[in-house]
Amino acid sequence: MIPGFQLPKERPQSAEQAVLITNETLQSAGLENARVILVEPATGPDGFAGALVDAMIPERDLGDLLARVAATKAAEQGAKVVATALQLSSGGPDCVKLSTSLTAKMMMATITLRLEGEIFVANRHSVGVRKLTLDPGTGMFAGMASAFVRPRLLELEGKTIDVAGLAGMPLDIRSLNCEGGSLNIRVSA
Numbered sequence: 765m766i767p768g769f770q771l772p773k774e775r776p777q778s779a780e781q782a783v784l785i786t787n788e789t790l791q792s793a794g795l796e797n798a799r800v801i802l803v804e805p806a807t808g809p810d811g812f813a814g815a816l817v818d819a820m821i822p823e824r825d826l827g828d829l830l831a832r833v834a835a836t837k838a839a840e841q842g843a844k845v846v847a848t849a850l851q852l853s854s855g856g857p858d859c860v861k862l863s864t865s866l867t868a869k870m871m872m873a874t875i876t877l878r879l880e881g882e883i884f885v886a887n888r889h890s891v892g893v894r895k896l897t898l899d900p901g902t903g904m905f906a907g908m909a910s911a912f913v914r915p916r917l918l919e920l921e922g923k924t925i926d927v928a929g930l931a932g933m934p935l936d937i938r939s940l941n942c943e944g945g946s947l948n949i950r951v952s953a
């Protein structure tokens with residue numbers, strides 16, 4: 765989602781600096797309205813221990829990111845994405861359901877594919893994706909497109925992202941939910 769070159773090269777020196785750098789990284793990734801805020805300052809001598817941080821990524825920003833990624837991947841196949849949609853909803857404790865649709869056009873053929881799944885807290889340090897299902901959609905070549913996409917979904921099923929590894933420091937995921945039209949993650953150091 766965020767190219768490695770955009771991640772900080774050096775470990776931040778404090779929770780406040782980590783929040784600032786994270787917000788800059790989110791902005792440079794095109795997540796214009798995403799915000800990370802420091803809820804509770806660090807209490808430990810290292811500048812991190814005890815800090816509590818909330819990250820909020822609006823559904824609209826995630827939808828825009830989906831549209832950019834889909835457009836790039838479709839162009840590699842000679843197609844053009846004409847519409848995307850993303851909806852997030854609560855899937856229970858520490859789980860957010862996602863539903864997406866994508867309409868693409870190649871020459872005179874138009875297809876629409878629909879994907880559903882969940883983002884979940886895999887363990888206290890990582891989030892993952894699961895229960896990915898692909899509706900073959902509509903359009904003359906939808907079955908062919910589904911056959912191309914389905915193996916990539918299988919590669920993603922159950923994959924996790926180590927939040928602590930991305931940050932370069934121990935972080936515990938306290939909660940993951942969908943509220944107010946945003947994907948919300950609370951972490952502590």
